[in-house]
Amino acid sequence: MRAVHHLTVPRALHPGAWWLWSLGMAVAASRTRNPVLLALILAVTGFVVASRRSDAPWAHSYAAFLKLGLVVIGIRVVLQALLSTRSQGNTVLFVLPQIPLPGWASGVKLGGEVTAEALITALYDGLQLAVMLCCIGAANALASPRRLLKSLPGALYEMGVACVVALTFAPQLVTDARRVRAARRLRGRTRGSFRTTAMPVLEGALDRSVELAAAMDSRGYGRTAQVPRHQRRLTGLCVLLGLLGILLGVYALLTDSMAFPLAASALSVGVLLAVGAMAVGRQRVTRTRYRPDPWALPEWLVVASGAIAAAAMATAAARGVSGLVLPGPLVVPPAPLVPIVGILVGLAPALVAPPLVKRAVA
Amino acid sequence: MIEFDRVTVTYDGATEPALQDVSFIVPEGELALVIGRTGSGKSTLLRAINGLVPHFTGGTLTGRVLVDGRDTRDYRPRDLADVVGMVGQDPMAGFVTDTVEDELAYSMESLGVAPDVMRRRVEETLDLLGLADVRDRALTSLSGGQRQRTAIGAALTSHPAVLVLDEPTSALDPQAAEEVLAALQRLVHDLGATVVMAEHRLERVIQYADRVIEVPGGSAAVSTGLPADQMVTAPVAPPVVELGRLAGWSPLPLSVRDARRAAVALRSRLDTSAPVRPAASLGDELARCTDLVVGYGNVIALRGVSVSIRSGEVVALMGRNGAGKSTLLNALVGILPARSGTATTAGADPRSTKPSKLVKAVGLVPQEPADLLYAATVADECASADSDFRVTPGSCRALLTRLAPDIDDRMHPRDLSEGQRLCLALAVVLCGAPPLLLLDEPTRGLDYGAKRRLVEILRELAAAGHAVVLSTHDVEMVAEVASRVLVLADGELVSDGETATVIAGSPAFAPQVAKILAPLPFLTVGEVATALERAS
Numbered sequence: 001m002r003a004v005h006h007l008t009v010p011r012a013l014h015p016g017a018w019w020l021w022s023l024g025m026a027v028a029a030s031r032t033r034n035p036v037l038l039a040l041i042l043a044v045t046g047f048v049v050a051s052r053r054s055d056a057p058w059a060h061s062y063a064a065f066l067k068l069g070l071v072v073i074g075i076r077v078v079l080q081a082l083l084s085t086r087s088q089g090n091t092v093l094f095v096l097p098q099i100p101l102p103g104w105a106s107g108v109k110l111g112g113e114v115t116a117e118a119l120i121t122a123l124y125d126g127l128q129l130a131v132m133l134c135c136i137g138a139a140n141a142l143a144s145p146r147r148l149l150k151s152l153p154g155a156l157y158e159m160g161v162a163c164v165v166a167l168t169f170a171p172q173l174v175t176d177a178r179r180v181r182a183a184r185r186l187r188g189r190t191r192g193s194f195r196t197t198a199m200p201v202l203e204g205a206l207d208r209s210v211e212l213a214a215a216m217d218s219r220g221y222g223r224t225a226q227v228p229r230h231q232r233r234l235t236g237l238c239v240l241l242g243l244l245g246i247l248l249g250v251y252a253l254l255t256d257s258m259a260f261p262l263a264a265s266a267l268s269v270g271v272l273l274a275v276g277a278m279a280v281g282r283q284r285v286t287r288t289r290y291r292p293d294p295w296a297l298p299e300w301l302v303v304a305s306g307a308i309a310a311a312a313m314a315t316a317a318a319r320g321v322s323g324l325v326l327p328g329p330l331v332v333p334p335a336p337l338v339p340i341v342g343i344l345v346g347l348a349p350a351l352v353a354p355p356l357v358k359r360a361v362a
Numbered sequence: 363m364i365e366f367d368r369v370t371v372t373y374d375g376a377t378e379p380a381l382q383d384v385s386f387i388v389p390e391g392e393l394a395l396v397i398g399r400t401g402s403g404k405s406t407l408l409r410a411i412n413g414l415v416p417h418f419t420g421g422t423l424t425g426r427v428l429v430d431g432r433d434t435r436d437y438r439p440r441d442l443a444d445v446v447g448m449v450g451q452d453p454m455a456g457f458v459t460d461t462v463e464d465e466l467a468y469s470m471e472s473l474g475v476a477p478d479v480m481r482r483r484v485e486e487t488l489d490l491l492g493l494a495d496v497r498d499r500a501l502t503s504l505s506g507g508q509r510q511r512t513a514i515g516a517a518l519t520s521h522p523a524v525l526v527l528d529e530p531t532s533a534l535d536p537q538a539a540e541e542v543l544a545a546l547q548r549l550v551h552d553l554g555a556t557v558v559m560a561e562h563r564l565e566r567v568i569q570y571a572d573r574v575i576e577v578p579g580g581s582a583a584v585s586t587g588l589p590a591d592q593m594v595t596a597p598v599a600p601p602v603v604e605l606g607r608l609a610g611w612s613p614l615p616l617s618v619r620d621a622r623r624a625a626v627a628l629r630s631r632l633d634t635s636a637p638v639r640p641a642a643s644l645g646d647e648l649a650r651c652t653d654l655v656v657g658y659g660n661v662i663a664l665r666g667v668s669v670s671i672r673s674g675e676v677v678a679l680m681g682r683n684g685a686g687k688s689t690l691l692n693a694l695v696g697i698l699p700a701r702s703g704t705a706t707t708a709g710a711d712p713r714s715t716k717p718s719k720l721v722k723a724v725g726l727v728p729q730e731p732a733d734l735l736y737a738a739t740v741a742d743e744c745a746s747a748d749s750d751f752r753v754t755p756g757s758c759r760a761l762l763t764r765l766a767p768d769i770d771d772r773m774h775p776r777d778l779s780e781g782q783r784l785c786l787a788l789a790v791v792l793c794g795a796p797p798l799l800l801l802d803e804p805t806r807g808l809d810y811g812a813k814r815r816l817v818e819i820l821r822e823l824a825a826a827g828h829a830v831v832l833s834t835h836d837v838e839m840v841a842e843v844a845s846r847v848l849v850l851a852d853g854e855l856v857s858d859g860e861t862a863t864v865i866a867g868s869p870a871f872a873p874q875v876a877k878i879l880a881p882l883p884f885l886t887v888g889e890v891a892t893a894l895e896r897a898s
Binding site: 056057144146150161164165179180182183184185186187188189190195196199200203204207208211212213214215216217218219220221222223286287288289290291292357 | 409412414417418419438439440441442443444446448450452455456457458459460463464467468469470471472473474475476477480481484498500502503516517520692695696697716717718720721722725726728730732733734735736747750751776790791794
């Protein structure tokens with residue numbers, strides 16, 4: 001067996017595998033509002049992140065996504081409390097002062113009675129969204145989006161670099177803004193204006209991007225083989241249409257808003273178009289890739305575990321297995337066996353993903 | 363290898379050419395050093411080598427630039443990437459990827475080098491530049507010297523015949539600069555690379571150069587020649603050369619070692635005399651730190667520093683990149699909070715003082731002088747500084763004219779050269795006439811002339827009862843101006859004392875004159891000149 005297939009030989013897992021796994025977990029979360037299952041998904045992703053993340057700066061992003069999730073839940077609950085009606089149930093918890101609204105907004109009620117059912121439903125809805133966010137956060141922490149962009153097919157390379165550069169500039173802007181704000185004190189000013197804060201930051205960013213463009217140009221960025229113009233246009237069109245198809249398909253599959261065959265065919269046509277365009281576009285690209293991440297047994301296993309979790313939840317939802325959707329907000333949430341086993345399969349990466357390379361810090 | 367044939371560059375909208383009628387040849391395997399004042403066109407010359415001028419910057423280039431037989435007229439920078447490796451002034455600004463290894467491979471990927479060759483060259487380059495320990499670290503977590511070496515490595519891996527470097531050691535501490543220069547030295551000697559490099563800090567690099575290209579700026583002709591010949595007349599010269607000129611040595615020594623051998627007679631002449639140093643007349647205490655601890659996140663930048671600054675002294679703050687110099691300065695103006703201990707400026711906690719009151723007590727010129735500048739023209743900037751500090755209109759402009767006489771009122775602050783921008787920021791801060799003046803690395807990008815003017819101004823301020831604290835890597839500047847030196851290492855104060863006692867004894871911090879004349883206690887060429895006058 002080659003070394004890349006070993007589960008215990010330390011190396012970094014292919015970023016694509018992490019993203020597919022976490023998408024699988026997100027799909028699983030999208031199929032249920034049962035808080036027990038959602039909490040289980042959160043625990044599973046959290047455990048995998050804790051056991052397999054590196055010490056790179058982006059590996060700390062999971063906590064940020066957790067906080068974001070809490071904010072989402074908070075907003076959801078507060079809004080529901082403000083706009084609560086008795087449509088979900090009659091258990092009134094407390095009464096907020098009601099704000100009278102003009103006649104044209106007669107369907108909307110602001111304040112007034114707040115029912116337990118409404119709040120619990122909002123809590124569960126928010127929880128679902130938060131858990132899906134955390135799945136994305138897990139992918140972020142395990143494999144930075146930059147590394148994922150590195151594995152883009154050759155034809156999309158230039159777009160990928162643009163994204164990478166944008167990703168670097170956002171945090172840089174924050175540091176710059178902080179520095180400029182500190183410098184304002186030195187001019188004896190207490191309050192800032194657009195001119196004294198945004199201008200230096202934006203000017204600095206512009207300077208830096210020109211500098212970077214010069215550096216990239218002198219390092220051979222954009223060297224391409226000659227191809228006829230109409231072929232280049234055709235490739236571009238195919239890529240766009242393909243991406244559109246994929247987007248449509250994924251959206252439909254996640255939200256159940258389209259019939260399954262329609263969604264699946266949109267997805268597959270999109271994939272076909274995109275793959276074709278990449279194959280044609282590749283002729284134009286003369287670049288090579290340094291140490292591409294291998295795709296071997298551990299990657300397959302990680303992706304499979306995510307897929308099993310998603311499939312278990314999706315079939316359970318399609319078959320109408322009880323426990324995915326609660327009969328009412330105020331019942332004790334049940335713990336259905338099959339979905340739980342499915343989600344627990346998602347834990348596999350904590351075992352099958354190779355451990356990280358430990359290097360002595362110099 | 364590189365041939366400039368009657369090259370003239372004029373940028374769009376400029377009335378005068380940035381370079382005029384430049385002709386020279388750099389043969390293969392040489393290390394050519396480009397010298398000249400700030401803003402004289404050194405960067406333009408370097409960027410013309412790989413075609414960034416005029417392909418990327420715009421403007422008109424007449425004449426011909428040939429690199430390895432290729433005319434930059436027909437080749438864009440990206441098509442010259444396999445021949446010319448370019449390292450810009452700020453390595454961080456040129457990084458495309460986020461880890462050392464990926465950065466080293468980037469140019470090769472663009473050039474389509476086969477994967478196994480790439481892997482081999484990356485490993486070789488990691489060893490050549492001593493980067494193997496940090497190979498998978500994020501670029502943002504590297505020290506200044508490591509970043510610069512990574513940038514050089516990234517330009518090297520595609521095995522270009524020519525390596526072009528714009529001020530590779532300006533922002534580095536002496537130790538890191540030595541690392542970088544040693545690496546360059548190996549490239550030239552072992553690999554036969556042709557290196558063209560611009561640098562203000564001649565004292566660090568002149569001894570390694572095979573050829574000097576002097577860009578005087580304006581319409582004066584660019585001249586080239588052997589370093590020893592060029593240095594006889596060059597307006598910018600390191601202390602070792604100035605000492606040689608003073609003592610009338612011929613041929614002019616370029617390294618401390620050569621100068622030491624030539625200096626036997628001078629040493630015996632100076633044997634009986636001692637340098638005259640005006641004693642600083644110390645006044646009231648202006649700032650004090652007691653057991654100051656400052657940190658960011660879980661990194662502690664200062665651990666228990668106690669310092670007192672009194673009026674009338676010029677204090678130099680030295681130490682490695684990341685030793686805590688900027689942190690100490692920032693804590694003194696209240697930008698950073700103290701974790702424990704206290705920092706007091708003018709008898710009060712700077713964090714709770716109102717900014718408008720604080721600027722009357724202390725002024726800081728930050729490492730990025732541009733942070734202080736908001737206006738669209740130099741004139742506006744001066745006017746707004748006058749109103750910020752509530753001084754009579756025109757005082758900022760008057761200060762600026764003294765610091766840098768030839769700055770046009772209508773220029774945008776960002777279009778000024780780095781040195782001019784610093785002068786502007788300095789004028790803005792100085793016009794509040796704060797008793798305590800803090801400068802964070804004021805000599806970066808300054809040529810010898812501008813440094814000399816800065817030294818004069820700092821001396822005047824100290825004589826008028828101000829206190830100046832400057833953080834710097836420039837030992838020659840410290841020797842000229844500082845009365846006291848603090849050395850920080852890893853957030854702790856490791857030495858604090860008179861300039862002569864602190865820097866003369868240390869191999870890293872000793873200025874060239876001290877190394878040449880040791881064990882005599884001279885630090886600067888000026889001191890030697892005065893002593894010789896008194897002796898005769």
